[in-house]
Amino acid sequence: MLQFLSIEPDQIDLLTKLALRFAFNLASTFIIVVLLYARISKRKEFYFSYFAISIAVFLLVFLLESVKVELGFALGLFAIFGIIRYRTDAIPPKEMTYLFIIIAVSVINALSKDYFSYIELTFVNLLLVGALWALEKILMMRQENSMLVVYEKIENLHSDRENELIADLEERTGVKVKRYQIENIDFLRDTARITLFFENNGRSKREIN
Structure with missing residues (x-):
């Protein structure tokens, strides 16, 4: 069956990592977008954009990283999104900041599969979420x-x-x-x-x- 689907044994490990990392990244995005950003900003119109960009960036980086594109490509993503202007209403600075964070989290979760264990990756994501929560709630740095x-x-x-x-x-x-x-x-x-x-x-x- 595996031979019929052209799946090598080592590719099964890659697919398993993809599924686990995808779920992990989706959970991190949900915490940042729904439990942190939306509850504080009371805005939901960016739900689709944040989740769609998170999924697209994660899959793009994860799959292309496996063919050795690596960090240069990831940095190129930041440059591309930095110069893109949507044809609709201008995105406020705070929403652009959260967009940058979503891209960063997706890149980290996708590129770190060969370097970080899940414990280390969990710590990095919790550190990022904790820092955002502190900026929003404790320091009251509201836009x-x-x-x-x-x-x-x-x-x-x-x-x-x-x-x-x-x-x-x-x-x-x-x-x-x-x-x-x-x-x-x-x-x-x-x-x-x-x-x-x-x-x-x-x-x-x-x-x-």
């Missing part, structure tokens, strides 16, 4: 987001009514304003364009009238 608002109550722009302005903006937008910047004031229309800055809670940069 600051912004929102452009067209505001009509220009009487609240007076310096003596800053508290009323912030309270009104927070009630209307539903975000906790950390700071704001008045871009311009149109006295003919009694409106002002104000940029609000707040902690990233999954809301993208947009304009509110």
Whole structure:
């Protein structure tokens, strides 16, 4: 049967490693994307992209590494993804960072099959996940987001009514304003364009009238 399928005995070991490493990489990706990124950022629109890229990069690196492409090819992947621009909306810096991490984890899990045991590989993945969790939760290094608002109550722009302005903006937008910047004031229309800055809670940069 093995001869009919053109599978050599040593290839069985390679297929076993592929299956185990693939499951291991998929589990690491799930922890990073679902349990860490999505729960904190409250965003799910990148699920497909993260998982698809993780699977594609892992299989690409794993299979091509077996024909001795090795590290040069892996580094080339980072260069390719570094210059790619999606034709849709621009990806925020934090999402691009997680994309880079997903690629890095997939490359590590694929290329280390001849160098790291599963215990060492588990430690490396846990170290990476722990560092991300520390940056997100302990150090509170959250990405600051912004929102452009067209505001009509220009009487609240007076310096003596800053508290009323912030309270009104927070009630209307539903975000906790950390700071704001008045871009311009149109006295003919009694409106002002104000940029609000707040902690990233999954809301993208947009304009509110």
